[in-house]
Amino acid sequence: MINLTIDGTCDSRFRGVQDAFADNFSRHGEVGAGVAVTVDGRPVVDLWAGHADAARTRPWTRDTIVNVASTTKGLTAICAHHLVDRGLLDLEAPVASYWPEFAQAGKAAIPVHFLLSHRAGLPAIDAPLPTEAFYDWDQMTRALAAQKPGWEPGMQHGYHAFTFGWLVGEVVRRITGKSLGTYWREEVAEPLGLDCHIGLAAEHDARVAEFIPIPPSVPDLEQELAKNAGPMVQKAFNNPPKTVADMNTIAWRRAEIPAGNAHTNARALARVYGALACKGEVDGVQVLSPGSIARARTEQASGPDAVLFGLPSRFGLGFFLPLEGMASWSPSASAFGHPGAGGSLGFADPEARVGFGYVMNQMQAGMPPDPRALRLVDALYTSL
Numbered sequence: 001m002i003n004l005t006i007d008g009t010c011d012s013r014f015r016g017v018q019d020a021f022a023d024n025f026s027r028h029g030e031v032g033a034g035v036a037v038t039v040d041g042r043p044v045v046d047l048w049a050g051h052a053d054a055a056r057t058r059p060w061t062r063d064t065i066v067n068v069a070s071t072t073k074g075l076t077a078i079c080a081h082h083l084v085d086r087g088l089l090d091l092e093a094p095v096a097s098y099w100p101e102f103a104q105a106g107k108a109a110i111p112v113h114f115l116l117s118h119r120a121g122l123p124a125i126d127a128p129l130p131t132e133a134f135y136d137w138d139q140m141t142r143a144l145a146a147q148k149p150g151w152e153p154g155m156q157h158g159y160h161a162f163t164f165g166w167l168v169g170e171v172v173r174r175i176t177g178k179s180l181g182t183y184w185r186e187e188v189a190e191p192l193g194l195d196c197h198i199g200l201a202a203e204h205d206a207r208v209a210e211f212i213p214i215p216p217s218v219p220d221l222e223q224e225l226a227k228n229a230g231p232m233v234q235k236a237f238n239n240p241p242k243t244v245a246d247m248n249t250i251a252w253r254r255a256e257i258p259a260g261n262a263h264t265n266a267r268a269l270a271r272v273y274g275a276l277a278c279k280g281e282v283d284g285v286q287v288l289s290p291g292s293i294a295r296a297r298t299e300q301a302s303g304p305d306a307v308l309f310g311l312p313s314r315f316g317l318g319f320f321l322p323l324e325g326m327a328s329w330s331p332s333a334s335a336f337g338h339p340g341a342g343g344s345l346g347f348a349d350p351e352a353r354v355g356f357g358y359v360m361n362q363m364q365a366g367m368p369p370d371p372r373a374l375r376l377v378d379a380l381y382t383s384l
Contacts, residue, residue, distance in 0.1 A: 007062065008034075008047040016379040017045050024372045025050060031362040032060035032209055034266035035376050038274030038355040041282040045380075046267050052209035052361065065195060065263045066209040066359050067247050069340030070161070070368075072198060072262035074347075076168050077116060077318020077338075078272070079183050081292040088175050091116070091295075091317070095167075098174045105148040114153050115160075115167045116317040117300035121149030122167060123160045123307045124235035134162075134240045135255040137179070141170045150232045151306065158306030159313060161236050165259030168318070181256040191285045192271060196264035199256035208253065208263060209361040211342070213244040218365045229309060236307050244363065260340070266357035269346035273337060274355025277348040293350065297321065297336035311367060329369035331381055339368035345377075352384055 004025050010018045014037065024030040032050035036043065052058040052066075083089035089098075091113040096103035102110075107120075114120040125143045133139045144166055151158070160167065169180035176183055181199035189196050197204065246252055252261055275282035279290045288296070297316045302324075305313040314321040319336040322328040329339060330347055337347020337356070342363030347356050358373045 004049055006047055006049045009043070009045075010047055011044040014045050014380065014383045016383050017376055018047060020375045020379040021047055021049070024375060028372055028375075029215075029362060029364065030360060030372060031056070031212060032064070032066075033358070033360040033362075033372075034060070034064070036266035036270035036357045037380055038270045038277075038282075039384075040353050041274050041278045041355075043267070043270070046270075048266070054210055054212045058209075060209065060361075063195070063207050063265075064209050065197070065204065065207050065265050066344075066361050067211050067252075067260075068262050068264055068269075068344040068346075068359055069247075069260050069342055071269065071338050071340035071344040071346050071359075072258060072260050073164055074319055074338035075184060075188075075196065075198065075262055075272070076165055076180060076258040077296065078188060078276075078288065079172055079180060080112075080116060080168055080318060081288050081296055082183075082187055083172065083175060084295075085289045085292050089171070095171060098171050099145070101142070101145040104146050107149065107153070110149075110153045112171060113300070113317060115164070115171070117157065117315045118160050118164070118307075118313075119154050119157045119301055120160070120167065121151040121153045121158075122147055122163050123158050124150060124163070124232050125239055126235065129240040131240050131242060131246065134242060134246075134257070135251050137166070137169075137256065140166045144170075156306050157301035157303075157313070157315060159236075159308050160259070161307065162257070162259045163236075165257055169256070169258040179256055180258040188272065188287060189268075192275065192282070192287065194264070194268040194272060196262060196268040196272070198258055198262045200253040200261075200263045202254075204263070205250070205253065211244055211247045212362045214342075214363045214365045233307055233309070264359065266359045269357025269359070270355040271357075272355070273346050273348040273357065276336075277350050277353050277355050279350075297334070297350075308367065329374065330377060339370070339373070341368070343368075343370035343372055345369060345373040352381075354380070354384070356380065
């Protein structure tokens with residue numbers, strides 16, 4: 001039995017969430033984590049516990065932040081929809097109308113919304129790239145501009161695990177002249193008071209929790225599936241090549257990787273998604289319009305995923321949607337959000353007016369959603 005101290009606050013109505021959180025530590029291998037919930041824009045759960053490092057020498061504190069992997073994609077999508085609300089981005093327009101070089105290799109007619117719904121056919125880059133390219137924005141966007149689609153755009157969907165961030169982020173940059181991380185900070189994070197960074201300044205390094213790989217004794221379903229996957233799938237995840245160890249480097253933190261390197265806490269995820277659950281507004285800050293939110297969570301693609309090993313996935317515009325008729329990360333048909341590799345999750349449920357955030361540092365095997373997050377979500381909905 002571990003000696004666990006849970007810090008933070010939890011409304012008595014949601015005591016089941018705290019119990020599930022504690023259970024994740026005592027029975028399910030949690031090292032350090034946080035969970036937060038808002039209802040009607042107000043925080044009702046804000047808990048953290050455990051350690052910020054694998055050696056368990058640094059406690060996880062209120063201001064600990066951690067890499068949230070692909071949970072970042074939902075934040076990147078918010079930036080795109082924010083531009084739509086400002087009248088600066090037309091989702092039906094060709095990507096090349098904003099980014100002329102993108103028209104290469106038969107891509108002149110691909111509309112922006114294909115980027116957000118993982119239908120553009122650009123989950124991978126064929127030309128071999130070194131790990132260093134991962135941190136070079138111009139090199140990655142040039143490679144994507146020259147890349148031929150892996151399938152006829154719009155005819156199927158496949159998770160753009162890393163390319164999503166450069167594709168959407170370059171459209172944002174071409175329109176605004178600002179990097180995705182800068183746009184996120186100035187237009188969303190700072191107005192909402194979010195401790196959430198896409199591209200981390202050195203001043204925050206001491207607060208970052210170590211991202212801990214899946215224990216070597218645990219079979220990794222994703223790795224097993226990848227062994228039998230074709231070249232496109234392998235390149236989608238490993239070109240440029242990277243490991244979990246890379247995610248703990250200064251190079252990873254400083255770069256802007258809008259598909260996978262936001263550093264944040266559960267409180268920030270719950271707050272921004274809590275705003276989206278309440279017609280886009282919290283504390284007088286309008287993040288997105290109700291119309292953009294409705295559009296963002298409208299189904300664009302569903303069924304076998306061409307990149308995720310043929311497993312089913314369902315997408316709106318930049319967000320995962322719950323899988324119908326299957327166990328999923330939310331029981332609500334109105335929910336939309338994004339999970340991250342290893343376990344993190346953020347989502348909004350407009351019907352329940354709930355925002356949810358979960359972050360952790362111990363990666364676990366298997367495809368999202370993570371069982372630890374699901375236990376917390378189940379406890380949340382039981383409490384409503």
